[in-house]
Amino acid sequence: MLFGRRAECARLDALLKSMREGRSDVLVLLGEAGVGKSALLDHALQSASDVQVLRVSGVESEMELPYAALSQLGLPLLDGIDRLPGPQAEALATTFGLKGGEPPGPFLVGLGMLNLLAEAARDRPLLCVVDDAHWLDDASAQVVAFVARRLRAESVLMLIATREPVPSMRGLTGLTVLGLGPEAAQQLLNSVVRWPLDDGVRAALLAEARGNPLALLELPLASPDRLAGGFGLLEATALSGRIEESFRRRIAELPADSQELLLLAAADSAGDPVLIWRAAAALGLSPEAGGAAEEADLLSVGVRIAFRHPLVRSAVYRPAAPESRRRVHQALADATCAQTDPDRRAWHLAHATEGRDDHVAAELESSAGRAQARGGLAAAAAFLERAATLTADPELRAERELGAARNKVHAGAPDGARVLLDRVASGPADELRSAHVGQLRGHLAFATGDVAAAPVILLETARRFERLDPTLSRETFLDAITFALTAGRFADRATVTEVAAAAMSAPAPSRTPRAQDLLLDAFAVLYTEGHAKGTPLVRAALDAFRRDELPAAEAPRWLAIAGHGSYEIWDDAAWEAIAELNLRHSRDSGALVMLPVALTQRIAAHLHAGQFKAAAALLEESEAVAEATGIARPNYDAASVAAWQGDQARATELLRAVETTAAERSEGIGFTLVHYTNAVLQNGLGRFVEARNAAALATANNPETAFAAWALTELAEAAARSGDSAQALQAVERLALTTAPSMTEWGLGIEARSRALISSGATADGLYREAIERLGRSRGAVALARAHLVYGEWLRREDRDLEARGQLSKAHDLFLEIGAEAFAERTRLELAACGVAVAQPAAERAVELTGQERQIARRARDGRSNAEIGAELFLSARTVEWHLRKVFVKLGISSRRELRTALA
Structure with a gap:
């Protein structure tokens, strides 16, 4: 009986009932040690005798073992791994050490785990209980959070208990467990x-x-x-300390052999009786030693050896003498099979070792490699860091510390990485190692918000690499250019021009130039000598990227900056191809950091092509990524879509938020994007003074290239329409410096449209016609519609109303088809001034599909299977099936074939 927990138990009972009815839920129980979270979990378990149960607990001493907790959760279900899609099954097999292979992406592991649970729940509902989540290893915590966020219709209930909030689980439905009344x-x-x-x-x-x-x-x-x-x-100690002290007193009253058995069990979280009794026998402990601990209600011995409460484990382990800890860890290492569980054995050996031990350090380094192969970057860092402490040779120790720091950087642990980099820097002098430290410090600066400092550090590092490693020198120069572009106006000590000038002297490639080598050389010329000389080189580099010859692991890193190159030279064919390629690679690899960047580039390409519905669908996927990972991002994608659609209130709100984030991170390029997008919004609304002001802000800083050039087109239109012909002319001349060398239909069409705005008579007429012809051959559907609009506006002012009506009607139809409502309304007003009353199209029958239902329905219409749809949207196949049933009901259809007509 649980005193005073009627409401909490009722809520758990309701969730269990919902699970039995086919729905999925998650609940995070948050509360201090001893407040009753585990008792509530036990209540749920006792009430779930008719369902499948999985239970796992985090253990403080194993927080750095990769997937230690997830293994306990997933291994009982591995009989169903063959029913998963191939990539997901392979990811789980690699993660759990059943086979070797390339490191699986975190999304792929999470999706595999989600579908593994869903498959297990097909026959009988499944209750997953995760206790002490604050002690989960990072890799397991991320996957558990991923699964929890994606549960929908799998008949799975996930209950998570934690003393303190787990960062990756923020936003999950929670219940704060308070003390009793x-x-x-x-x-x-x-x-x-x-x-x-x-x-x-x-x-x-x-x-x-x-x-x-x-x-x-x-x-x-x-x-x-x-x-x-x-x-x-x-007493002055905290309540949990006093509770722990009460356990210590009871432990102290036990016989010595029982105390040692407790310490042995505390040193290993697996709770495997076979392993623990084998180690106990090596220590001379008999099974009777556990009897006194069980009678004292401190330990339970069954199919798993478990402590009554996590505080019992810490009450046993923390005050133990160091030599006692080393003794039990050595026994556990000896009892652990080196072939089947080498990482756990190495971890115990590390804790059993006093002083330097190169043999154990080598085993830990091997474990780091295996951990990294399973995607456990944080664990690889932990193994290498521990290996370094046991390494006698100072040179080798520094190398291992550097490896640990590199893994911490990529695992998103900047504080720990800085500590290790400081150790390496204070160790034996080595020029190459010192340059590696500089490279990592540059990436750390960017990741932690000091964007302006990143290109300064990387520029210096690239120069140091010139004599030491030409390949790394070139890659570091390209990274420095990337970060300098991002910093824009804030990069006062290493502007993109300064970095590019330094890159002119970068060592030549030591082999056949790779795509990124070509791009570095192209950018070096582009940003120092201008577009006339740099554009052909950038185009050659983009052609190399489009051949898709990059290793899969490297592709997202370099394709992102290659996409920027396509904007620079107004090549929307390359933009389209590289954006699609980048998105595919980022999805396939599950690149946690690069997938949002890839989505942003693809959304922008869809907007350019007038594919607003496709952009909105990817926006929903971008939001799904943020939800799945719990990582908040500046909502530029949503702001951009809202601005092009003409949703003034939403776009303005979102742009303000993005500008604040850009200021906090010193990202000048963010300011340019915000002001450019605002200029688009204001031009669409016909507010030309406001558009001119926004575009002027977007074009005020030359280092923020490409997007500033886009903003020049907005400035030319807004200035011309608001009567400032001098400003419009200046904008066009600046624009032509990038569009004329491009030799693309998009670039030349944009230039012709902009020049027409500041021209008159036959010259203007010819330029407008040229713009329409060129843009009609480009991918710029919105740019084409806008060319029809401004030509129609000019014709009306020239009193050529009949011709104006034709151009404006064409523009109006295009804007309505695209979904650019503000531009459509601006066009309608021009038509009205020509004496044409435009009837609004009859509203189609409204079908209230949710955003996620639309995504699923479109993909099903296009022939994707449930598993394929789930892989793209981070859902289980069962949830996809559930959503499709609802879609069929709403659309009044009964099969996937009918989706082609219903969603024409």
Whole structure:
């Protein structure tokens, strides 16, 4: 019986009922040690005797073992791995060490785990219980959070208990477990203290426990002789410390062999009785040693050896003498099979070793390699860091510390990476190693928001690499250019021009130039000598990227900056191809950092092509990525879509938020994008003064190229329409420096449209016609519609109303088809001025599909299977099936074939 937990138990019972009815849920129980989270989990388990149950607990000493917790959760289900899509099955097999292979991406592991749970729940609902989530290893925590966010219709209930918020789980539905109320606390205390007790002491005990159930259960039993006078209740230690101390007193009363058995069990989280009894035998401990611990209600021995409460484990392990810890870890290492579980064996050996030990350090380094192959970057860093502490040779120690730092950088642990880099820097002098430290410091600066410092550090590092490693020198120069472009106006000590000038002297490639080598040389010329000389070189580099010869692991890193090159030279064919290629590689690799960048580039390409619905669908996927990972991102994608659609209120709100983030990170390119997008919005609304002001801000800083050039087109239109012909002319001349060398239909069409705005008579007429012809052969559907619009506006001012009506009607139809509502309304007003009343199209029958239902329905219409749709949208195949059933009902159809007509 749980005193005072009626509401909490009712909520758990409701979730179990919902699970049995085919729905999925997640609930995070948050509360201090001993407050009753585990008791509530036990209530759920006792109420779920008719369902499948998986239970796992985080263990503090194994927080750096990759997927240690996930293995406990997933291994019982591996019989169903063959029913998963091939890539997901392979990812899980690699993650759990069943086979070797390339490191699987975190999304692929998470999606595999999600579908593994869904498959297991097909026959019988599944309850997953995760206790002590604050002690989960990072890799397991990310996957558990991923799965929890994507559960929908799998008949899976996930209950997670934690003492403190887990960063990767923020946003999940939570329940804060508080202490018991006065009446329930009194009842619980009475159930323990059955002897007479002074009222003052009882009141002091209740006040001290503050409703914490474990405190009410343990403190009276820990020192009953001290309760008579009420002494000892006001110690300075925290409540969890006092509870732990109560366990220590009970442990101290046990026989020595029982205490050592407890320490042995505390040193290994697996709880495998075979392993622990094998180690116990090596220490001379008999099975009877566990009897006293069980009688003291500290330990339970069954199919798994488990502690009554996590505080028992810490009460055993923390105060143990170092030599005692080393003794039990050595016994566990000896008892662990080197072939089947080499990483756990190496971890125990590390904790059993005092001083330097090169043999153990080598084993740990091998474990780091295996951990990295399973995607456990944080674990690889932990193994290497521990290996370094055991390494006698200072040179080798520094190399291992450098490897650990590199893994921490990529795992998103900047503080730990900085500590290790400082150690390497203070170690034996080595020029190449020092350059590697500089490279990592540059990436750390960018990742932690010091964007302006990143190109400075990387420029210096690239120069140091010139003599040491030409390949790394070239790659570092390209990274420095990338970060300098991002910093834009804030890169005062290493502007893109300065970095590009330095890159002119970069060492030549030591082999046949790769695509990124060609791009570095092209950017060096482009940003120092201008577009006239640089554009042909950039085009050659983009052609190399489009051949898709990059290794899959490297592709997302370089394709992102290659996409920027396509904007620079107004090549929308390359833009389209590279954006699609980048998105495919990023999806396939599950690149946590690069996938949002790839989505942003693809969304922008869709907007350029007038594919607003496709852009909105990817926007929904971008939001799904943020939800799946719990990583918040500046919502530029949504702001851009809203601006092009003409949704003024939403676009303005989102642009303000993005500008704030850009300022915080010193990202000048973010300012350019915000002001350019605002200029698009204001031009669409016909607010030309506001558009001119926004475009002027976007074009004020030359280092923020490409997007600033786009903004020049907005400035030319807004200035011309608001009567500032001088500013419009200046904008066009600046624009032509990039568009004329491009020799693309997009670039030359944009230039012709912009020049027409500042021209008159036959010259203007010819330029407008040229713009329409060229843009009609490009991918720029919106740019084409806008060319029809401004030509129609000019014709009306020239009193050529009949011709104006034709151009404006064409523009209006295009804008409506695209979904650019503000531009469509601006066009309608021009048509009205020509005497044409435009009837709004009859509203189609509204079908209330949610955003996710639309995504799924479109993909099903296009022939994708449920598993393929789930892989793209981070859902289980069962959830996809559930959504499709709802779509069929809403659309009044009964098969996937009918989707082609329903979603024409």
